[in-house]
Amino acid sequence: xxxxxxxxxxxxxxxxxxILLTGCTEEKIETTAQQLRYEKLEASLNELxxxxxxxxxxxxxxxxxxxxADRYNIDLQTxxxxxxxxxxxxxxxxxxxxxIQWESGFNPYALNHNSNNTCDIGLMQVNSxxxxxxxxxxxxxxxxxxxxxxxxxxxxxxxxYLKGLFERYDHDWHKTLTAYNRGPGGLLEYHRTTNSYQxxxxxxxxxx
Numbered sequence: 001x002x003x004x005x006x007x008x009x010x011x012x013x014x015x016x017x018x019i020l021l022t023g024c025t026e027e028k029i030e031t032t033a034q035q036l037r038y039e040k041l042e043a044s045l046n047e048l049x050x051x052x053x054x055x056x057x058x059x060x061x062x063x064x065x066x067x068x069a070d071r072y073n074i075d076l077q078t079x080x081x082x083x084x085x086x087x088x089x090x091x092x093x094x095x096x097x098x099x100i101q102w103e104s105g106f107n108p109y110a111l112n113h114n115s116n117n118t119c120d121i122g123l124m125q126v127n128s129x130x131x132x133x134x135x136x137x138x139x140x141x142x143x144x145x146x147x148x149x150x151x152x153x154x155x156x157x158x159x160x161y162l163k164g165l166f167e168r169y170d171h172d173w174h175k176t177l178t179a180y181n182r183g184p185g186g187l188l189e190y191h192r193t194t195n196s197y198q199x200x201x202x203x204x205x206x207x208x
Contacts, residue, residue, distance in 0.1 A: 072097060074106045078151070085155045089163040095173065096159065098208035099180070100124060102201075108151040121148035124158025134161055177202035 061083075069079040082100065086093040103125040104110035112120040118129045126134070128145050134157045135143035148154050162180055169175035178199040179187040191197055 068093075068097060072101055072106060078106065081152060082155065085152075085159050089159045091159060091163060091166065094208055095205060096162075098205045099162075099177070102205055108154065109149055119145075121145065122154035122158075123151055124154055124162075126154055126158050126161070130161065131157060172197065173206060174198040174202040177205050 065079045065083055066076055068083075069076045072079075079097075082096060083093050086096045100106055100123050103120075104123050106123065108123050110120075110122060110125060112125060114120065114127075118127055120127050121131075126148050128148070131145065131148055132143065134140075138157065138160055140147075140153075140157075148157070162176065165176045165179050165184075166173075168184075169179065175187060175197045178190060178197055178201060181199065181201040182190060187197065190199060
């Protein structure tokens with residue numbers, strides 16, 4: 001007799017033994033077994049429902065990112081990268097996209113030479129002089145200017161700097177963006193001149 005047939009043959013014995021040991025009737029045992037099957041089924045359905053909710057959220061996010069990509073005429077992968085980095089630094093994705101559009105037009109090879117012999121490079125137009133200071137703070141080894149043409153690293157450094165300004169200026173976007181454009185010293189000079197922290201630059205970025 002094989003194992004399966006043996007288990008089938010002693011099934012009634014097991015049920016009878018359970019009845020004797022527990023004082024339960026065969027009907028109660030069957031009811032309990034049925035209840036356990038229902039509970040297991042309910043747990044499986046709950047897990048499936050949670051998975052479905054997560055899938056729907058991902059599809060909504062994908063649709064949102066695709067619309068953003070279409071709006072700025074960029075690929076979905078770039079939109080997803082910017083979204084992920086914005087989330088990492090707790091910054092508004094829409095504002096970050098607007099800033100990048102204004103700074104570089106989403107061109108990772110954008111280069112602008114300044115009158116102080118520095119240059120602004122890449123997606124977020126990170127200043128070459130500021131970049132070396134950022135590299136030290138972020139512990140980026142063997143940093144050089146050419147690394148700013150890497151979109152992911154450029155975003156990391158630009159958003160790290162933007163996040164620092166955002167916290168420094170108490171989450172005031174006009175101060176933050178004006179400082180990003182002019183530098184902290186330039187922000188103070190602009191305020192002394194205009195008695196305002198709201199610049200044409202910050203207004204354009206926030207008008208997305």
